[in-house]
Every structure is written in structure tokens, then in C-alpha cells.
Amino acid sequence: MFTERQFKIIAGLKGAGEWVKGSILAETIGVSVKTLQMDIKKINEQYQDKPIILSNNRLGYLLDCSDIIFNDIQNSEDKKELNSQGVYGRSKQILMLLLFEKDYIKIGDIADKLFLSKSTINTNLAQVRRIIERTLGVNIEVSASRGIRIQASENRKRIICMKAMENKVDYATILGIDEFNNIYYYEEILSDIISKLFIEYDIIATGESYKDFIRFLSISILRSKLMFEEVELENNDIDIEDLVIEISSKVKDKINYVFSNSELYYIQLRVQELNLIKKKKQENQMIIDSLNRFEKEVYMQTGYSFNMDKELIDIIANHIMSMKKRILSGRTNIGNYTKEISIRYPLEQHLLKTCLCSILGFDIPESELDYLVLYLTAAIEKNREKVKLLIVSDKSVSSIYNLQQYLKYYIGERITEIETIPLYIFKQKQKEYISKYKLFITTEEELALKSKRFFLINQFIISDEIESIRKKIKDIEKVEADNNVKKMYDKYxxxxxxxxxxxxxxxxxxxxxxxxxxxxxxxxxxxxx
Structure with missing residues (x-):
């Protein structure tokens, strides 16, 4: 019904709930204004009786549709996701089928179960291999006479299931396993149990990490009931934490399932591997020391200092501790944005690979590296030099004060200093002010006509002018960023x-x-x- 980009336009307008300027909407979606106009025209063509997106030359665009129509749009998006899994989706379906086979299965049988051709199965097996290679101790065994199977411990298979399973796929039908319909029932109950226990134990995990944990528990219950049982540990003398014991107790009460000792052990490992937004201070001085060495190494190589504060270093150190546990257990985070990050931040990624990995003493998979890159970019953004603003105005003191406060409120996070002077002073000390400031605005038409540096605004500034000033700040920051990168290239x-x-x-x-x-x-x- 709609393209992915058109869905973004509808979602953006729905979220705004008011008129949105075309330039702002286009920037949010990541397209040109012309492309935006063409997409909106195509959207409205599907509702010829009453266009759902109104347009106004001054105000922009407004979504004007009933809840019934919007629900239809959402339903069409759900169907689109269900029916267009694509190559990567097919690979995951093949992977899930292999994970729920107890023995070898032939290519022809896989093709029959998934209603695909043998050539399609063979094409997608390469992607299946790439997916499982990310998990330590897992491989595909191939037999000319018997077919293929995944060779791995039950714990590893549950981890891969957790990563590969997608919400909007009917696995019960695809795999021919009716019990699979129960998994969403398990997840609903587990979500209530785990959310309350995490709050009780003051654990604030990321949403992604929390969902993975719920999925691991539900997969564990399902596979055990299907007789994919975890092998018992040789040593049962393992201290299980109170949180895990409580999880086990509540699962027994609500779902009537009892976790085995080995399952409790692996659940405890998953808890330790959670990505936490908030956690108790850990003994991670060695990693903190490594991060300090990393910062010094980058400075020696590039001349650039990240100036990471204690809070950020603690956050990264805690992340690395959890990451190291995941890597050692053979489970890494899924790299949802690996390609985008390598394109957008190649320099930061390269510095982490060449400097941090050698200091830590182990290789970091690219999917895990993505998260660390974002910490670095946050540090760089925090240290970005803010723009100094000069206002030249001959208006009254009250007008100038009102203008300054308005600018501080709307763009204060982007500027470091605002100075206001009358026109006669600027004329006398023009060179001095031009060398000191990067952004120049004025309420005086005379100055705006004579100097291209100055942006003319009304003393009672309007929102359009604020957006124009934001754009000018962005342009200035781009020039500064270009210069900084050039310096780093020249030295590093x-x-x-x-x-x-x-x-x-x-x-x-x-x-x-x-x-x-x-x-x-x-x-x-x-x-x-």
C-alpha cells in the first residue's frame, strides 16, 4: 500500500499532531523537499475522495484522517512486514527450522516445509552460516547422504533462537510445531514477572536487553517442553543469586514450569550479561585504567582529546565488563546498525579497533563495536566547541533583553556566548568582533544590506527565524568539524x-x-x- 518512506511520513505527521513545515519534515525523514512532495502526492492519490494529508504554503503539512483510516494504515504495515521478510528473513526462517530439528534434515525437506525452491535454500544457507558464526562453538554439519544440521550445545542453540526469532512470523505453521503458539503467552507472563523483579532489585536494563532476556526464558521453557533438554551440569554446587531463584519460583507459580539446575545457571549468566542503564558500582578498575590509556593513546596519535568524564568512563567500563562476559560465553549483541555506523563513523571505529582492542587484549566483534562507537561520538559531540553569537542592535534595552532570553531558551544548547552591542560600536571595532565571533545577527537593515555576514531578524523574533539561525549554526559546526578532521588526518x-x-x-x-x-x-x- 505504502512504501517504507511513506509510512515514515505518515508516522511523523501523526506524532507531531499539528502542522509541520515541509523542510523540517523532509529533514526528519532524510529526503529532499521535492521527494517529500512527490511522496505526499502519492499518499493522497490513494484517498482521492478525501486526501489524508493537508498542505498549506505557510504552515506546511497536517495529517487529517480518522482513527479508522489510521488503523487501516497500521494494519497494512503489519501485513507488509509479515509478507515481505526478504532474503534475511528467509535465512532466519531456515535457521529456526534447523534449530528445531533433532537430527539431520535434507535440503529438499527444508524446501518443502518452507515452500521454497532448493536453489533458494542453498542461496540462503550462506547467510545462515554468517549468522551462526557470530556465536562461539556453533557450526553447520553437512552430510552428503543425510543432509545438514546445526552442531552446538543446547545453551548455544537457545541463544541463537533468541537472536534469530522474529515477532511477526507464524513459526507454528512454518515449523509445524503447534506448541510454538504458547511462546507469546509465556512472554506476556514473563514480562510482568521480570519487569517487577527488575524494579525490586533496582536493575534498569536497556529495552533491547530486557526483551532478549524475556525471549531467552520463553525459548528455554518451550524447548524443554519439546524435549530439547539442557544437559545437567557436572558440578551442581553453584551459588544461584536471589533474583534468579525468585524468577524460578514465580515461573513455577504462573506457568507451572520448573527450571533445571543447568537452566538456572545459564539464566544467571544472561542476567550478568544484561546491558544496564543503571547498575551498582562494580570492581572494574582494570578496565577504567585501560580506558584512560586508550584516551592517552588516541591523543598521542591524533592530538585529539575525548575528555571523557568519570560518569562516561564508568558507563563504558560497565558496558565492557558485560560485553566481555557475552563474548566469553559465545553470545554477542546483534549488530542492527553495523553498516550505518561503519559508513557514518569510520574514524571512531578505526581508533577503537587499533587502540582499544590491543589495550584490552581481546578482539571486539563489529556488532559489539557499534555500541562503543556511539559512546565515543557522544563524547566528541559533548566536547564540540559551541558557537559564539554577536547581536548588533539599536533597539531598546528591554527589546534587547527579551531577544537575548528568547535566543537562550531556543538555541542556548548550541551557543556558548551572546554579546549585544549597538551599531556605532561595531563600526568602530569591526575587525575585533569579526575575529572573535562566528555567528552574526542584527535587527538593523542597514547592516544586513552592507554585510553578508549578518542575518537580519525582527526584534520580536519568530519561529522561522529561529530555524534559520539553527541552520546557520549547523553550517558553522560543519566547517569546524571539517577543520578538526583534517587536523586529525594530518597527524594520525x-x-x-x-x-x-x-x-x-x-x-x-x-x-x-x-x-x-x-x-x-x-x-x-x-x-x-
Missing amino acids: FKRELYEVGKDEEITLDKVLRRFKVNKDNKVSIESIG
Whole structure:
């Protein structure tokens, strides 16, 4: 019914609940204004009797549809997801089928169960291999006479199920396992149990980590009931934490299922591997020391200091501790944004690979590296030098004060200093002020006409002018980012890395080729910075 981009437009307008300017909506969606206009036209063509998106030259766009129509739109999106899983979705379906087979299965039988051709199955098996290779101790065994199967411990298989299972797929029908319909019932009950216990134990896990944990528990219950039983531990003398004991007790009461000792042990490991937003202070001084060394190493190599504060270092150290446990147990986070992050932040990713991994003493999978990259970019953004603003105005003191307060309220997070002077002072000390400030606005038409530097505003500033000032700040920050990246390249990326001649210029294209980043992905110095 609609393309993914058109769904984003409808969702964006629905979330706003009011008129939204085309330029702002286009930037939010990530398209040009012209593309936005074409998409909105196509959306309205499907409702010729009464267009659902209103347009106004001054106000922008407004979603104007009843709840019934909007529910129909949502339902069509659900069907779209169910019916268009794509190549990656098919690979996961093949993987799930293999995980719920107790013995070898032939390619033809897989094709029959999934209503796909043998060639499609063979094509997707390469992707299946790539998925399972991310989990330590798992591989595909192939027999010419018997077929294929996944060779792994039951714990590893449950971990892969947790990562591969998708919500909007009818596995009961696909796999021919009626009991699979119970898993969503388990998850509903488990969600209530775990959320209350996490609050009681003051554990604030990320939403993604929390959902994974619920899914692991529900998969464990389902597979045990299907007789995919966990092998008992050789040593049962293991201290199980109070939280895990309470989980077990409540699951027994609500679902009438009793976890085995080995299941309790692996549940405890999953708890320790949770990505936590808030956690009790851990003994992680070695990792903190490693992060401090990493910061010094980056400064020595690039001349750039992240200036990570204690809070950020503690957060990253806690993340690395959980990450290390996941890596050692053979479970890594899913890299949902690996491609986007490698395109957008190649420099940060490279610094982590070359500096942090060697300091920590172990390799970090790219899917886990994504999360660390985002911590670094947050540090860089925090340290970004804010813009200094000069206002030249001959208006009254009260008008100037009102204007300053308005600017501080709406763009205060983007500027570090506001100074207001009358026009006659600027004329006398023009060079001094131009060298000191980056952004110039004025209420005086005379100055705006004479100098391109100055942006003319009304003393009673309006929202359109605020948006224009934001854009100017963004342009200034882009120039500063370009200059900073160039300095880092000049110091860090040695000429021999690029294999260029002595007098040959080092360009961004050469940098991208050196680190195998596809130029067609439209990476820019701005995105790296």
C-alpha cells in the first residue's frame, strides 16, 4: 500500500499532531523537499475522495484522517512486514527450522516445509552460516547422504533462537510445531514477572536487553517442553543469586514450569550479561585504567582529546565488563546498525579497533563495536566547541533583553556566548568582533544590506527565524568539524598508509579506499566528524 518512506511520513505527521513545515519534515525523514512532495502526492492519490494529508504554503503539512483510516494504515504495515521478510528473513526462517530439528534434515525437506525452491535454500544457507558464526562453538554439519544440521550445545542453540526469532512470523505453521503458539503467552507472563523483579532489585536494563532476556526464558521453557533438554551440569554446587531463584519460583507459580539446575545457571549468566542503564558500582578498575590509556593513546596519535568524564568512563567500563562476559560465553549483541555506523563513523571505529582492542587484549566483534562507537561520538559531540553569537542592535534595552532570553531558551544548547552591542560600536571595532565571533545577527537593515555576514531578524523574533539561525549554526559546526578532521588526518594517518607519492595530496577518497569504505555510500567529512 505504502512504501517504507511513506509510512515514515505518515508516522511523523501523526506524532507531531499539528502542522509541520515541509523542510523540517523532509529533514526528519532524510529526503529532499521535492521527494517529500512527490511522496505526499502519492499518499493522497490513494484517498482521492478525501486526501489524508493537508498542505498549506505557510504552515506546511497536517495529517487529517480518522482513527479508522489510521488503523487501516497500521494494519497494512503489519501485513507488509509479515509478507515481505526478504532474503534475511528467509535465512532466519531456515535457521529456526534447523534449530528445531533433532537430527539431520535434507535440503529438499527444508524446501518443502518452507515452500521454497532448493536453489533458494542453498542461496540462503550462506547467510545462515554468517549468522551462526557470530556465536562461539556453533557450526553447520553437512552430510552428503543425510543432509545438514546445526552442531552446538543446547545453551548455544537457545541463544541463537533468541537472536534469530522474529515477532511477526507464524513459526507454528512454518515449523509445524503447534506448541510454538504458547511462546507469546509465556512472554506476556514473563514480562510482568521480570519487569517487577527488575524494579525490586533496582536493575534498569536497556529495552533491547530486557526483551532478549524475556525471549531467552520463553525459548528455554518451550524447548524443554519439546524435549530439547539442557544437559545437567557436572558440578551442581553453584551459588544461584536471589533474583534468579525468585524468577524460578514465580515461573513455577504462573506457568507451572520448573527450571533445571543447568537452566538456572545459564539464566544467571544472561542476567550478568544484561546491558544496564543503571547498575551498582562494580570492581572494574582494570578496565577504567585501560580506558584512560586508550584516551592517552588516541591523543598521542591524533592530538585529539575525548575528555571523557568519570560518569562516561564508568558507563563504558560497565558496558565492557558485560560485553566481555557475552563474548566469553559465545553470545554477542546483534549488530542492527553495523553498516550505518561503519559508513557514518569510520574514524571512531578505526581508533577503537587499533587502540582499544590491543589495550584490552581481546578482539571486539563489529556488532559489539557499534555500541562503543556511539559512546565515543557522544563524547566528541559533548566536547564540540559551541558557537559564539554577536547581536548588533539599536533597539531598546528591554527589546534587547527579551531577544537575548528568547535566543537562550531556543538555541542556548548550541551557543556558548551572546554579546549585544549597538551599531556605532561595531563600526568602530569591526575587525575585533569579526575575529572573535562566528555567528552574526542584527535587527538593523542597514547592516544586513552592507554585510553578508549578518542575518537580519525582527526584534520580536519568530519561529522561522529561529530555524534559520539553527541552520546557520549547523553550517558553522560543519566547517569546524571539517577543520578538526583534517587536523586529525594530518597527524594520525601517516602518508605511507595511503600508498601515495611524496608530493601527492591526501584526499578523503584515498582515506576511504584505504579503510575499504565504499565511496558510493556517500560518506562525507561531515559524517566522519
